[in-house]
Amino acid sequence: MEIVHDEAELETSAEFSYSGDTGPDKWGSLSPDYKKCSKGKSQSPINIVEDKAVPDKTLKPLRRQYYPVNATLVNNGYNVELDFGNAGVLIGNGKNYTLQHMHWHTRSEHTIDNAPFAAELHLVHKAWDGSFSVISILYKPGKPDPIITKIQSQLAELADGTAKIDIGTFDTSQLWKKANKYYKYVGSLTTPPCTENVIWHVLGEERSISQAQIDALKAPLLPANKNNYRPVQPLNGRKVALFHDY
Numbered sequence: 544m545e546i547v548h549d550e551a552e553l554e555t556s557a558e559f560s561y562s563g564d565t566g567p568d569k570w571g572s573l574s575p576d577y578k579k580c581s582k583g584k585s586q587s588p589i590n591i592v593e594d595k596a597v598p599d600k601t602l603k604p605l606r607r608q609y610y611p612v613n614a615t616l617v618n619n620g621y622n623v624e625l626d627f628g629n630a631g632v633l634i635g636n637g638k639n640y641t642l643q644h645m646h647w648h649t650r651s652e653h654t655i656d657n658a659p660f661a662a663e664l665h666l667v668h669k670a671w672d673g674s675f676s677v678i679s680i681l682y683k684p685g686k687p688d689p690i691i692t693k694i695q696s697q698l699a700e701l702a703d704g705t706a707k708i709d710i711g712t713f714d715t716s717q718l719w720k721k722a723n724k725y726y727k728y729v730g731s732l733t734t735p736p737c738t739e740n741v742i743w744h745v746l747g748e749e750r751s752i753s754q755a756q757i758d759a760l761k762a763p764l765l766p767a768n769k770n771n772y773r774p775v776q777p778l779n780g781r782k783v784a785l786f787h788d789y
Contacts, residue, residue, distance in 0.1 A: 559735050560621065560767035567773050570735050580737035586776035587730030587743060588652035591783055596726055602786040605678075605722045605744060606634040609642060614713035616694055618701045618763040621734065622646040622771055625694070630715040633668045633676055636742060640668030640676040642715060647760050651681055652733050652772045653745050662752050662760065663772075665733075666718060675732065676742040680719060685751030690718065695759055702762035722746050727784045733773045747787070 557574035559565050565573060571581025580586070609631035617624045624646040632639040644667050651660035666678040682688065691698075697708045724747030731739045761769050 557735075560765065561769075561771050561773075562767045565767070570737065573735070577735040577737065579731065579739060580735055583731055583737055583739050584779045585730055585739045585781060586737060587733050587741065588654075588773060588775050589728065589730065589778055589781075589783070590654045590657055590775045591726050591745065593656055596783045596785040599727075599784040599786065602727060602784060603635075604786075604788060605725065607642075608632050608634070609715040609718065611712050611714045611716070614710050616697050616701065616708045616710050618706055619646075620765045621768045622648065623698065623701065623760055623763055625710075625713065627713070627715065630713075633666075633678065635676065638670045638672075638674070638676075640670045640674075642666060642668050645718070648733075648772045649757050649760050649770070650772050652775075653679055653681065654775055655681075659772075660749065662757060664750075674740060674742075675738070676744070678719065679743060679745040681746070681749045682752040683749045684754065687753040687756055688750055691752065691756045691759070695756065698759040698763065702759070719746065720748075722748070722786075723788045724748065725786050727786065728781055730776075730781075 557577065559570050559573055561567060570577050612627050612630040615626045617626050624644050626644045627642055630642040632641055645664060647662055647664050649662045651663035653663060660681040661684045662682040664680040664682070668676045670676070694710060697710055700708055726745040726747065728743050730741050730743050731737045732741055764771060
């Protein structure tokens with residue numbers, strides 16, 4: 544599998560945004576490094592059609608070994624990221640994928656039966672060979688999310704112009720509980736360079752997020768990136784597998 548670059552390593556690449564001349568439909572032309580964004584055949588996000596997701600009895604419950612770690616809150620301009628470096632591993636596909644960082648999109652990037660969600664959290668894991676596996680958590684409007692509550696005051700600091708904030712020890716073991724239902728498919732990173740061969744697990748249990756928290760996640764971003772979701776991409780014959788532990 545090709546060696547790929549993390550989304551956090553894009554500072555030297557062409558700038559992109561979520562609207563206008565550098566928006567998603569233009570990403571593939573911004574840099575030769577971004578050609579997969581327009582030419583790739585296994586791009587993310589996708590619309591998941593419940594009735595077409597294929598139950599797969601060979602799928603197993605997701606396994607992880609996360610632990611508390613020092614974290615840094617970063618304003619990338621196009622998203623807000625919590626950087627861990629190494630917060631443990633997601634175990635699957637015969638590999639250990641290290642949890643490196645997580646970031647939010649508002650609204651969601653993935654949709655289910657064409658319905659978007661209020662927000663989406665991506666937990667980005669990377670294996671020794673450069674391959675990625677991402678856990679996606681979808682949010683519905685409602686009560687505040689306790690994970691975001693823990694960093695909400697720091698989000699306000701980002702909005703005031705601070706680029707990075709050391710938030711000290713963060714307990715990543717609380718990020719998600721046992722996944723009784725998830726959708727699995729092979730896709731890509733959802734920001735340039737849109738690298739493919741990414742293993743996606745979209746969790747079936749939604750979390751809730753308040754409007755104030757959505758506003759707090761949007762506030763630090765550049766004006767062209769306030770709605771930082773990439774439109775859904777064609778399936779091109781890909782299958783979505785379903786794990787459901789009844």
